[in-house]
Ligand SMILES: Cc1ncc(C[n+]2csc(CCOP(=O)(O)OP(=O)(O)O)c2C)c(N)n1
């Protein structure tokens with residue numbers, strides 16, 4: 001018969017693809033820039049019991065479109081079901097499940113660490129290793145800005161925590177597809 | 182033109198002929214404009230009634246149902262109907278008034294965030310922020326409600342904006358929503374694979390749902406099923422999508438489905454799900470559901486595919502477009518029909534050995550058995566009425582015993598299971614189809630929940646017939662308490678019920694009572710012949726249980742039938 005369909009379809013040969021991918025996914029979602037859209041997306045996640053690991057929202061190059069970047073665990077959630085549910089929201093325009101190898105993903109975090117005179121030098125050294133920036137220095141604390149993958153930020157956190165982490169703020173990852181030559 | 186008048190113009194442009202609702206402060210401009218509108222406004226007695234009436238209207242006719250309410254309590258009274266329409270995919274538009282723009286967010290008088298409250302169960306919603314949006318949003322709302330997988334759309338209009346003066350030109354171009362493009366055609370390659378899988382199936386079954394009715398695809402389904410004696414079972418919502426009297430029909434499946442239908446699912450090697458969503462009332466214990474079957478799933482909503490039960494062959498599309506293609510592809514394969522003989526032998530065996538049954542000993546005279554009541558209703562209406570239902574045992578018995586042969590004749594609350602749905606939805610159905618017989622089969626627990634709509638029937642001259650299956654109990658809950666909670670009855674006895682005959686009369690309707698099976702059919706005929714609304718209070722056996730039943734959390738093959746001792750034949 002026509003190309004593309006097998007001659008015979010035996011039932012025992014029919015298989016179902018697995019639902020869980022077992023890895024972290026970054027979904028880049030373009031939505032209409034209208035009031036209430038974030039509530040619709042967030043509400044969908046809580047209602048269906050999908051757990052978001054991080055969420056970042058911001059404008060795009062088109063003022064009528066905003067971008068929501070969120071990360072979630074494909075070992076727990078069937079990503080296909082998540083994206084299909086998201087697509088049902090009328091204000092959702094486009095969803096990309098970013099392939100890790102073709103994606104540049106970045107997150108920024110601010111760390112306020114206690115910096116007694118004894119460990120100040122060490123913290124500055126950590127910052128240098130991580131190519132982080134010291135953005136504020138006070139008598140008892142120092143604030144450091146780190147940009148990178150979520151892994152890098154978590155590694156930095158592990159380094160400074162023993163020295164007294166006063167506060168940490170993370171943006172959640174944003175991502176963009178790599179350019180092609 | 183005043184924005185509220187453009188609302189009426191836009192509704193007219195959408196072909197609206199009837200709407201339901203109640204006015205209030207925040208939608209005064211709308212109701213002022215309504216005075217000159219060319220469509221009928223049915224003044225219901227409670228906004229929930231208006232919402233369910235809109236649903237019944239839509240389900241009976243296939244046209245979008247419309248309900249209005251004012252802000253605050255008016256809007257929150259609609260919430261149950263909106264959730265109900267979402268669960269059962271009913272094309273509806275709900276138009277609420279909102280407080281004046283400058284009051285929004287201040288907890289102003291009768292302010293409620295209805296958009297926020299209904300967010301989890303609307304197909305979409307619009308908050309008007311500029312009066313010029315009104316005509317545009319109306320068209321978008323109708324487009325969304327009625328296309329793809331249908332559902333409820335909410336339009337919330339602040340009072341000041343509906344009073345504003347705007348330029349109005351009738352809209353001519355079709356609605357374009359960049360984030361909304363339902364795929365309807367079905368991937369032809371997938372359809373071919375499905376046809377070939379069907380050709381190799383030895384124990385196939387079609388499992389059809391409300392999607393068939395929404396898609397108006399009954400004819401197409403019959404063609405496909407008839408192309409090779411495929412057995413068909415239907416969900417509660419799908420009844421009438423395939424004729425109950427057709428020889429291929431196995432009856433309803435699921436918690437109160439037939440033995441044959443449930444065992445066919447259990448033993449099938451191929452399930453073709455069409456516009457059905459593998460709800461827990463169908464699957465029972467999910468891990469043990471249809472253990473031998475591969476699944477072809479045809480649905481307009483891609484998110485339903487592999488949501489609960491994985492599909493081996495997913496086909497996203499409108500059943501009306503997909504089914505004829507599947508029939509064509511299947512016919513082209515010219516398969517050998519006799520390969521289904523063995524399967525049909527099994528199925529016929531199950532049908533013969535395990536039919537629906539009840540104790541018929543009092544059917545000639547004496548105690549009215551609920552099942553007999555449904556059979557009497559079938560005879561009295563020649564099986565051809567639009568039947569709306571409340572929620573409970575009476576609903577399940579109707580689904581089992583009425584035998585719906587046509588689509589849009591069975592209107593009930595399947596997904597949400599809303600008691601009190603029957604009477605208002607009957608009003609909607611009767612307004613939509615004035616030439617049809619419309620009967621509400623009611624439960625005594627349910628009917629009282631929206632009994633105020635009897636007043637609507639009388640005042641608005643909507644002659645629906647309410648056949649009350651009066652068992653003096655919230656019977657379905659009683660049944661569960663009897664079977665699964667050691668017969669510890671807790672708040673299920675209705676105690677001193679109202680005198681339903683007098684109650685009907687107090688509303689200005691006709692009230693009737695029947696206590697003997699011998700008189701029932703005759704009384705039903707009399708009720709149907711009376712030219713006005715009637716409430717017929719039929720006193721039925723109080724503690725009858727609805728069987729067969731798959732106990733909650735069990736697999737289909739563990740279904741329980743009525744105790745044989747009660748069978749007399
Ligand atoms: C609004 C609402 N409240 C509670 C329930 C739970 N419920 C399901 S069936 C039922 C009893 C219905 O009683 P009745 O209308 O008399 O029907 P019967 O089962 O006796 O035929 C109840 C309380 C429900 N489905 N809907």
Ligand SMILES: [Mg+2]
Nearest residue numbers: 625626654656
């Ligand atoms: Mg009852």
